[in-house]
Amino acid sequence: MTSTYKYPRPALTVDCVVFGLDEPELKVLLIRRDLEPFRGKWALPGGFVHLDESLEDAAKRELREETGLEKVFLEQLYTYGNVERDPRERVVTVAYYALVRLSEHRVVASTDARDAAWFGVHDVPRLAFDHDRILKAAYQRLQNKLRYEPVGFELLPKKFTLRQLQRLYEIILDRSLDKRNFRKKILGMEVLEELDEVEADVAHRAARLYRFNPKRYREMVKRGVNFEI
Amino acid sequence: MTSTYKYPRPALTVDCVVFGLDEPELKVLLIRRDLEPFRGKWALPGGFVHLDESLEDAAKRELREETGLEKVFLEQLYTYGNVERDPRERVVTVAYYALVRLSEHRVVASTDARDAAWFGVHDVPRLAFDHDRILKAAYQRLQNKLRYEPVGFELLPKKFTLRQLQRLYEIILDRSLDKRNFRKKILGMEVLEELDEVEADVAHRAARLYRFNPKRYREMVKRGVNFEI
DNA sequence: TCAAAAGTGTTGAGCGTACACCCATGC
DNA sequence: GCATGGGTGTACGCTCAACACTTTTGA
The missing domain is CATH 3.90.79.10 (Nucleoside Triphosphate Pyrophosphohydrolase)
Known part of the structure; x- marks a missing residue:
């Protein structure tokens, strides 16, 4: 200066x-x-x-x-x-x-x-x-x-299915992910809230909807949880 | 604009x-x-x-x-x-x-x-x-x-001992690291060159000197090697 | 009943972590 | 010969990656 x-x-x-x-x-x-x-x-x-x-x-x-x-x-x-x-x-x-x-x-x-x-x-x-x-x-x-960091939720609707979330990761990271492992990992982070709702208007079994819980996320960060995918 | x-x-x-x-x-x-x-x-x-x-x-x-x-x-x-x-x-x-x-x-x-x-x-x-x-x-x-990323070398002399390097990590990250694990990890990255020289003027067994090899580092990055400590 | 996607568990391998002792050297 | 740090190996547990089948639903 x-x-x-x-x-x-x-x-x-x-x-x-x-x-x-x-x-x-x-x-x-x-x-x-x-x-x-x-x-x-x-x-x-x-x-x-x-x-x-x-x-x-x-x-x-x-x-x-x-x-x-x-x-x-x-x-x-x-x-x-x-x-x-x-x-x-x-x-x-x-x-x-x-x-x-x-x-x-x-x-x-x-x-x-x-x-x-x-x-x-x-x-x-x-x-x-x-x-x-x-x-x-x-x-x-x-x-x-x-x-x-779980930042992808910003790109999805507030309520989303795990499949949508996985697709988002696959699209952005440009590689495919194993469905079971992905679900285990993401649910294990405990930042998603399982809703009593399922997706509508699909021509097959409807998937459950989830919502990101930012408060829970901040707690997890404090506890030093790792959000690496 | x-x-x-x-x-x-x-x-x-x-x-x-x-x-x-x-x-x-x-x-x-x-x-x-x-x-x-x-x-x-x-x-x-x-x-x-x-x-x-x-x-x-x-x-x-x-x-x-x-x-x-x-x-x-x-x-x-x-x-x-x-x-x-x-x-x-x-x-x-x-x-x-x-x-x-x-x-x-x-x-x-x-x-x-x-x-x-x-x-x-x-x-x-x-x-x-x-x-x-x-x-x-x-x-x-x-x-x-x-x-x-192996950026700490920028703070050390060009030739340094593994102990110096470990101390650097401990000082900056503010936690202590296990000596054996640290050496295994850092040597396993294969970005350090072992020199035919040892430190001078110490009142005990002299430690071997190493040098960071930036070229090797860039190769490793390309291969997707993980440099997390 | 068929098509489409939802949902779910196990196993093996590799990695990170914890841990203790002998060795070389200078004084 | 003693003090100081140099240098090394192993065992366990956990996490990651690979992998396939049954269930649900709507058309």
Whole structure:
């Protein structure tokens, strides 16, 4: 921290990698740019940080303004500050990633007359700026996170079956899991509440519904329980 | 990414949490502030990001200017952007943490006529700004990192004994480890090179020296070897 | 009655953990 | 010869991974 605040300043933005689960695929929400540079290209939703809001607030605001999403899981990912990441001038961006329940946010308002669309995470076009790199980092972070913390519930409806949960793990981690072992493991963590309800409208035996219990989870964390899958 | 770059901008700084191992203790390098606010208080070394340097370059430059340190392990930690973290005006800081071999950097030049000093990580005074919080986060990150990646070598001399390494783990993780198990585990990872040298100047049987082999490490990572301690 | 998925237990292998003694060296 | 740490092996328990069949339900 030096003596003056008068240096010329980089611009500061936030960008969000928004993941949603649309079985059988993990999707990312992108915005089509209507301005240069990269006009017409797809990019991560994001924008400038205002002086009177925290970084996380800025990310939430941009998410709301550009995609209509609110109250989603949001976590800081990394800050990107290479000198030439924006062709016009110096822009540093703080990247966040978000997890949304598509079941509860089906329609994403293309507010602002802007295009917004979900892309399969393995089927994303070349993005503007260094957003490809950010997306890749976010996906890796999600994979790691899921492996050690029960964060996947953020992508499922509040009530879900064990099969849905297993599919989520398989989709994100990109490998298949043994059904019996998975159930043993996940139930053994004691963070799922078994409900007296079963799924509806299926053409076969209906599966039991469960709900994640965050309070129980916090207790387990305190006790040092391991949530590795 | 919206239409204009003309928003008023937060100031952007980098701050570094510098760890060094000074057996039997882990230490942090702090700078005494000679300006308001928090004049006379201890703080993390850091300063403004210039327009023509990346964030990591800025962190390296500040480290060099304020502490004389060069060529150290450096990794981005987190970006702090609460509105009131600097009493004067809006300042966002990208925090880094660094690991240095005290054996090779014994003397830290207090360049700039500034006080610089090492503090035991459990014995740090109240710091300026939100630097307490940053330090805490960096320490946790180091603990986690060490648990899953062989990063501790950055704190030891290039040639070290297994005992030194074990002590390092014990100091950072803050628990004691079984000697035989530790040796089995760490040697089993096959990233240490056994040297034909032993430590000198000890009043008992001299221990063999080892060296970390980063190339072998990268191979092991590719093979999916687990480095959890 | 058929199709589809739900739900359930056991076994073997490998890994982590706990634990104690002899050895080499310098003084 | 003694004090100090260096260096080594084994046994047990637990967890992980592999694996297949019966049950339930709706169409």
